[in-house]
Amino acid sequence: MAPPVHSEITLTVNGEEHTLLVDHRTTLLDALRERLDLTGTKKGCDQGQCGACTVLLDGRRAVSCLQLAVAAEGRTVTTVEGLADGDRLHPVQQAFLDLDGFQCGYCTPGQICSAVAVIEEHAAGWPSAVTADVRPEAGPPELTAEEIRERMSGNLCRCGAHVQIVRSVARAAGAEEAAV
Amino acid sequence: MREFGYERAADVEGALALLGTDPEARYLAGGTNLVDLMKTGVARPVRLVDIRELPLDRIEVTEAGGLRIGATVTNSDLAAHPEVRSRYPALAQAVLAGASGQLRTMATVGGNLLQRTRCAYFTDGAGPCNKRLPGSGCPAIEGEHRNHAVLGASGHCVATHPSDMAVALAAFDAVVSYATADGPGELPLAELYPPVGDTPQVETALPPGALITGVTLPPAPVAARSRYRKVRERASYAFAIGSAAAALDVQGGVVREVRLALGAVASRPWRARAAERALTGGPATEEACTAAADAELAAARPLPGNAYKVPLMRNLVVALLTELAEEAPR
Numbered sequence: 364m365a366p367p368v369h370s371e372i373t374l375t376v377n378g379e380e381h382t383l384l385v386d387h388r389t390t391l392l393d394a395l396r397e398r399l400d401l402t403g404t405k406k407g408c409d410q411g412q413c414g415a416c417t418v419l420l421d422g423r424r425a426v427s428c429l430q431l432a433v434a435a436e437g438r439t440v441t442t443v444e445g446l447a448d449g450d451r452l453h454p455v456q457q458a459f460l461d462l463d464g465f466q467c468g469y470c471t472p473g474q475i476c477s478a479v480a481v482i483e484e485h486a487a488g489w490p491s492a493v494t495a496d497v498r499p500e501a502g503p504p505e506l507t508a509e510e511i512r513e514r515m516s517g518n519l520c521r522c523g524a525h526v527q528i529v530r531s532v533a534r535a536a537g538a539e540e541a542a543v
Numbered sequence: 544m545r546e547f548g549y550e551r552a553a554d555v556e557g558a559l560a561l562l563g564t565d566p567e568a569r570y571l572a573g574g575t576n577l578v579d580l581m582k583t584g585v586a587r588p589v590r591l592v593d594i595r596e597l598p599l600d601r602i603e604v605t606e607a608g609g610l611r612i613g614a615t616v617t618n619s620d621l622a623a624h625p626e627v628r629s630r631y632p633a634l635a636q637a638v639l640a641g642a643s644g645q646l647r648t649m650a651t652v653g654g655n656l657l658q659r660t661r662c663a664y665f666t667d668g669a670g671p672c673n674k675r676l677p678g679s680g681c682p683a684i685e686g687e688h689r690n691h692a693v694l695g696a697s698g699h700c701v702a703t704h705p706s707d708m709a710v711a712l713a714a715f716d717a718v719v720s721y722a723t724a725d726g727p728g729e730l731p732l733a734e735l736y737p738p739v740g741d742t743p744q745v746e747t748a749l750p751p752g753a754l755i756t757g758v759t760l761p762p763a764p765v766a767a768r769s770r771y772r773k774v775r776e777r778a779s780y781a782f783a784i785g786s787a788a789a790a791l792d793v794q795g796g797v798v799r800e801v802r803l804a805l806g807a808v809a810s811r812p813w814r815a816r817a818a819e820r821a822l823t824g825g826p827a828t829e830e831a832c833t834a835a836a837d838a839e840l841a842a843a844r845p846l847p848g849n850a851y852k853v854p855l856m857r858n859l860v861v862a863l864l865t866e867l868a869e870e871a872p873r
């Protein structure tokens with residue numbers, strides 16, 4: 364007998380619970396955009412390569428185009444729409460605005476969600492591929508421009524707004540001195 | 544994409560039972576490789592068994608002083624773990640060199656080991672490819688093979704295994720644990736990926752339906768001074784065109800122990816035993832490191848389009864080993 368190909372799932376998105384019936388083939392990205400009308404999250408490549416679809420899944424950044432919606436059942440999602448506190452923008456959003464961390468804006472929601480996570484990962488002491496000494500004895504790396512570039516490298520920007528993206532992340536992290 | 548059923552397993556027994564003996568069912572971990580291949584039609588499972596919630600997400604120090612790493616530990620958690628970073632720094636570096644921050648939070652240890660090749664004829668999903676459609680031919684040999692294998696390939700397939708993590712695991716003698724309905728089993732990583740021969744479609748030595756439960760690293764004091772280096776066509780976020788994991792113990796100018804494994808050069812992470820033998824017990828000089836690299840690469844059989852990999856790997860190995868030798872405490 365063929366197994367069922369749809370399931371009812373519950374997702375908590377930006378603090379609100381949603382129950383929906385999904386075809387198992389639906390990605391979290393398509394569920395957000397097409398079913399919940401949260402079109403802030405963008406589709407670039409749909410293959411995990413560009414980062415435009417980055418959201419926070421249980422607080423960690425993830426590419427929503429390779430995440431099946433059904434496999435996100437019961438989990439908590441934060442999209443770019445859920446970062447601000449009422450009219451007060453998230454510090455990362457504010458920094459992108461103040462420093463022109465974008466041009467066309469298509470990659471920006473993914474950049475911003477990614478940056479929120481980068482700042483938390485760095486604060487938790489996570490090393491990166493450019494960290495000279497990854498041993499815990501070496502202590503946490505400073506959030507230099509090189510570190511920010513590496514940590515943000517999963518987010519492509521076709522407009523080439525990278526210079527101001529790096530500055531925006533540094534400002535939001537309070538690391539402008541090290542990074543600029 | 545083909546329609547499919549989805550079930551979530553809560554424990555190992557449950558996962559094995561849900562998968563059963565159905566050849567068209569697959570385990571779903573982070574999905575970063577499987578979902579990608581399902582979109583292009585290269586993978587067409589009829590059922591997915593989600594294993595992300597299995598209690599296999601821990602990293603423990605073993606009594607012997609090695610590490611036991613659960614199969615569903617994410618790449619992010621593996622690379623951030625203090626015991627990994629201090630006991631096997633090259634492993635943390637290898638994981639950090641792979642994919643991106645938003646993929647590593649999803650990708651798991653088991654899925655990383657079993658990710659498929661990035662050969663474009665394979666991922667294309669149409670046209671001939673011996674790995675995808677056994678017996679249909681290997682267009683890469685006459686066609687685009689810039690990033691294909693130079694070691695251990697066959698006339699039937701010249702694809703590489705793309706994992707960075709597995710290269711460091713190979714250097715440190717990792718053992719893969721798995722579960723089946725008939726009981727548990729173990730395989731040294733060196734035996735997980737069988738030789739290509741004329742069966743490139745057979746990618747692992749795991750029994751059908753086996754669930755990888757974890758990876759164990761035996762204690763290796765030499766690994767505390769280890770390093771992973773990856774060469775790619777852009778500065779970050781790209782698969783390797785060549786990589787190496789090395790660990791070196793030098794005392795009084797003499798090599799006591801060396802570990803070396805190479806990536807992006809073969810259908811599996813390539814443990815460089817010939818180079819290790821050439822270097823062990825001798826001086827840790829640049830000449831000796833060069834001779835060791837040459838000893839390993841003597842077996843290389845490059846194609847016209849990837850001959851560059853042989854000098855690239857030679858330079859990479861020499862640079863990495865001499866660097867470790869120079870930093871050795873005197």
Ligand SMILES: Cc1cc2nc3c(=O)[nH]c(=O)nc-3n(C[C@H](O)[C@H](O)[C@H](O)COP(=O)(O)OP(=O)(O)OC[C@H]3O[C@@H](n4cnc5c(N)ncnc54)[C@H](O)[C@@H]3O)c2cc1C
Pocket residue numbers: 410411412569570571572573574575576577578579594614615640641642643646649650651652653654655656657658705706707708753754755756780781782783
């Ligand atoms: C854009 C992009 C760039 C990337 N760059 C790199 C890179 O530079 N270096 C690198 O190493 N990797 C890279 N990757 C690959 C990535 O690391 C792998 O996709 C990931 O590690 C796979 O893990 P997963 O948990 O998502 O596996 P899944 O996609 O869930 O599974 C992969 C396969 O393994 C099987 N499987 C998973 N877990 C188990 C288990 N416990 N037991 C038995 N079978 C299992 C599945 O059935 C499936 O066949 C990249 C991926 C993308 C999309």
Ligand code: SF4
Pocket residue numbers: 660662663664665671672673674675680681682683684691699700701702743
């Ligand atoms: S190298 Fe292997 S995977 Fe690539 S086309 Fe040839 S047979 Fe297929």
Ligand code: FES
Pocket residue numbers: 405406407408409410411412413414415416417426427428429
């Ligand atoms: S749309 Fe998901 S990474 Fe490009």
Ligand code: FES
Pocket residue numbers: 465466467468469470471519520521522523524
């Ligand atoms: S701002 Fe246009 S793609 Fe980045």
